[in-house]
Amino acid sequence: MLNLQDLYAMPLESHKVLVANRGEIAMRIMRACRKLGVAFTAIYTEEDAASGHVRLARETGGEKSLYRVSSYHDANELMSVADEAGCTAVHPGYGFFAEDFRFARRVMKRDRTMIFIGPSWKIIRELGDKINTKRLARSLGVPTVPGSDRPIYDEMEAERIARSVFEFQEQQGIRRPLVLVKASAGGGGMGIEEVYDIDVFRSVYRRIRNYALRQFKDEGVLIEQRITDFNHLEVQVVSDRTGRNPVHFGTRNCSIQSTGLQKRVEVAPGFAPGPITYSFDAAKVLTDIVDYSLTMARKVGYDNVGTWEWIVTRKGDPFLMEVNTRIQVENGVSACISRIRKDGRVIDDVDLLAEQVRIGLGQPLGYTQDDISFDGVGVEYRLIAEDPDNRFTPWVGRIERFQWKPQPWLTMLTHVPTDEPYEIPTEFDPNLALAIIWGKDLAEARARGLSFLDDLRLEGRNNAGEELKSNVNFLRANTERILRF
């Protein structure tokens, strides 16, 4: 039986990757595998049989490359298929098992060991815990949102901290200070409340504490400053299995979001200090967050791709929010502005997914930060069947026409077939496509983006005969706002 080191030592061609995801990301992983000469196995559910990733697997996969499973959420199905198909590694994509340290641990620790293409499970666990991440950041002098960095159990102490957070904000000149009280064991927006006045703090604190005790059997509570006016920035980090030489692929700005705080437009780089004037030193902020991110990556021995998420206040203060220990949807927008100098030649069609698979399977990175350069501006639109005027409610129905004009500066990533009608499955996120647009500068990127949206044809009907609703107009309207604070 092979152990992990044996697997890392194997040449790429001997590997077979289980693509443990669906839709657009599954297709990107399959293409990356083909580019590297790595075999793959894809999975699908009955609901999803018409998805583009199934067709791609059928057309380009080799033997034992496609299996129907009961659910993408059932790890047992993935393991069962991986064994049957003879896979040596698992790529989780994003969502599903991407940040599940237990899944990563299982892939590695089972009798028939496989490689989990992502950071090692201990790192996922460590950085998946927000308190832990915050404490790690503070121990390295990386700025985090002011407030407690450990669960508070004592009411008097909680009130004292809340009072400090209010006073601190007043000193910062914030006009309407807010304090966030949240259950330390919670997550996903549950057990969080804002406090605008210290006098109501105690009642809110008790409510959250009791909720936490009931829900999570742990009455620990976190108290933080609530920051309302900010931009959402990201740093793309890549590192190989040695964990010693992390590099970054620049920054992204993901501030254009739906009301449910889901990203709709992503731009690389994070700010444009030339064409746009900011009230702070934007170039320095970008350098700082990149440095901070790499410091942390080095400290934990980060060993795959990952994203450090930051919020930057109007005053230009960056605070670390969290670390996403996975490949993100919007990785392509960083890739399109990046170039790598490797083995004496320049690669200008950088593919971060291929990089992830390659280094995930144990290959050395092969270049340093000095070999990476950036050029131009990338914009990614997420095309979604939804109603932006009605709280971004998903639209369900059948897509009858989906066309766009191919351009050298445009990459379309979609699992929706363009040559036949497609019923949107109700099981998953209603994402239809990602459009990545490159321009030599901000103005060109914006112009190209608008022209793409103008040329796009997206039509369909639902059961009631109503016309498809999409976010195209929302995207068009927001293109103006790109990179402005």
Next chain:
Amino acid sequence: MINISELLEEIKASPFREITVRTPHTGRVTFAGLAQGQEVLGPQGQWKERPGTLLATLERERNPKPICATEKGVIDRIYNELEGQFVEAGTALMVIRHMLTRDEVEYLILKKALHLFLAPERAKYYFTPEVDKKIRAADAHSVVVRDGMELMIMSRMKREVPLHYSGPEGVIYAVYFKYNENIDAGAPLIGVCPQDQLPAIQDVIMRVRTEWTEK
């Protein structure tokens, strides 16, 4: 009111239902040694606490799982060629010809007699926690629904939306959806019997009871 006699005749003309037994997930199949033409039993006991006839075993990740008959019937087809094979989820293992029981006939006829509340969209449906609690504690008959009442949760696209009941006031007489199962738009979710029609519905049941003989 519906014509029960006609309906009953219609059902009597073809009193069977074909049940295809499918694998719930991937794994390696071992059949239990049954052959075509053999009779199998559904769950037994007063509370259906004893599982039906063992049809096959599906082993995945060293966990052999029995696949048992859910209804009484006769094996019509059996795909013995799958013996020892690794199969995908949802692979057909056999087809069982099942003679409709009195309850099922009742169910079929009730579906025509009751007011059906239909699924507005393809989604998974759940009762709201309060209703669910009531149903689990007693049974569906104890729940009275009113027009506009928040009855269910519709889950699709990772979003949960409350669903309000619309239709006549009455008790929930039948539930047509299962946990974690996608329901197509237009499929019935529940059958509601308005209070004043209860005697008529009970009459329907009585007639099925007397006129349908189980074999």
Next chain:
Amino acid sequence: MRRVRNKMDNNIEKRVQGLTDRLTYARDIFAGKHEEDIRLLEEKLAVFVERARRGELADPYNDVLGLEELFAFVEKRLENAVTPMDKVRIVRHPQRICLRDILENVYDNFTEVGGQDEHSLDPSMLIARAVITRRRGKKTYTQSVMVIGQEKGHGAEFRNGGSVKPWGNAKALHYMNVAETEGIPIHTYIFTPGSYPIEDYPGAAQQIARNIYGMAGLRVPIVAVISEGGSGGAEAIGLADKRLMLSHGYYSVISPEGAAAIEGRLKAGQRATPELIEHCAGSLKITAQDNLAFGYIDRIVQEPPLGARPYHFDFFRSLRQEVLRATDEVVLSHRKWPGFRGLAVARVRNPEANLDEMHTRWGLSASAKDSMVEHRQQKFLRLSREAAIDNRPFMAKNMAALQDWLSEPWMHVKYDFFRKHQRKISTFMEEMGNEVEMVKNRLLSPWYKMTRRLPGRQTEDKAQELTALSTWTDDSRRSRWNYLSPRYKIDRTLTCPNSESYGCLDLWGPDLFAEFAGVCSHCGHHFPMEPEWYVKNVFDVESVYEFNGEIEAGNPLAFPGFEERIAEAQKKNNTKSGCMTFEARIDGIKMVVAMLMGTFRGGSVGAAEGYKFVEAAQRAQKKRYPFLAYVHGTAGIRIQEGTNGVIQMPRCTVAVRRYVESGGLYMVLYDTNSFAGPVASFLGCSPYQFAVRSSNIGFAGPGVIKETTGMDIPPKYHRSYHALSRGHIQGIWDRRQIRANLKQALLTIGGRNLYYR
């Protein structure tokens, strides 16, 4: 169809009927054995009947007398061949004496209370206020007594064979308390094959437990007479100062059929062979003689050959003498004046004495009642010690005794005297402290005001506190478990039993048995874990100190083949018995724990387990620690130990009662499956019983219920949630929270002093 006109007169006819009954009886109780003797009687009787009918007999009275003598002779001869199983058939026979026969023939008058005939809360439990009239010289004395017992009603269906429902036992306890109020003795008559095993309130097991607990402290004399002593049902009214047993009765942990089903590993519906049943009846040592030898009964009341039937008036007379003697003895031995007492007791004990012509008043003074209850409790605590193997070194045993002797006075000083005064002292100190603080604040206030005016340093501090790493020492969120089930090493998946209804995905063993602590991450179902899991994960690390580990489960009945099975269990579990007793701490709170391990022969309780439980309760009492019974699992009393096991029910309950009454906090926590005897006694009597999720609690399992009552019970009938709804337990805990819940319970139920009042 009569060929000849019947020439028998009524008197002869009656006597013939009597002989026919005796013949049927003999045939029934021997179940096919002694065929020749019975055929002989049958033929003789038939010949006599035939001839008497025809009027061929010159002196039919003489002949019938001869026939009766022959019957008596044969019965006497067969008496010597009666086997234990025959005795089982004797007590079950409809012709056997019933409680009503006793009320009519032993007592002088009675009034049934708590129901009448079939119009009763539970007709199988009969309660009567009875009267005994005694004469001394010319004076007559009338004495009252509360008679409580199961009524089989000679097979009348509504009596349910003497199988008492939970509310029947509750009725019994109620009238025992009435007797206590009235200060009259209680006579209990045990005629039960076992209790009716249903869980409806108050619950078979829980009510029996309450009865035993109640009787352990009842302040009136109790005399029990055992005819059919079927396990839990018998104990429900069996904890007495004097226990008499009818010579043809049986007293057993389980019916021989039940034992045979277990021994033969039979599935529901299968029947054991008569040979196996007979073998089990013999091995279980269920007869009066056996139980007298063990010391579990005090005296045997001799019955006529082949057992007492309602026409055996001599027997009723001797039974009357015996119950009077027993009652008198209990009363007299606790009277004051030692000199008189000895004389009086000796007089009563004289077998020649006619107690109807002596009078002993049955009232007792308060101190005599104390002494009686103490005596009763001590008596039960002493029982069955020999049935366990005590391997503790001689020195250790005696050192323990010596230490007790030395430390007892110190403990008294420490807890009863010092505690009281300590509180006063600390209150005084607190008040002093407040005063000092006030003065200090007043003196230093100018200085505080000055320092508060330096803003620069303060904001820096604030920013520092809100943005820099704080110290946090007790991050206990990770690697929470000190012990993992060895099953976590196996790479396989498991199906949650609730997956059908809740849609749980298969669980990966290494996750389930390590991080998840055996809990389904979707629905919360608890898979059983090893006893070690609790020992190592519930209590403070390194705080567990085991004691009495040397006491070993044995084979007191020399039950065939059982030694090997015990040895096997000992090897598998690496312990000497199914009960581990230890001292441990939770967040520094010390406690004594007795753990019944479901992995050791199903967690069954025998003499060794009972011994250790009693010792643990006494240790907790001595040290003034809270006492926790953690039931990892128990299938009931260990049947292969027979009454040595059953007697643990009253014994351990007595120990628990003494502990609770001295002010201790006794808690029970059930896990996996807990059934039968232990639940129906020393566990069920705790006022604070909790259960771990997914556990089952009850009196008898579904198979036994089906067999004894013919009822199918719904699945999940015994689930802890049902037990909670029925009021049997106080709460259900998640396994991962046991430690936190225990601590909370100790603090809230135990109060500020934690345990001792």
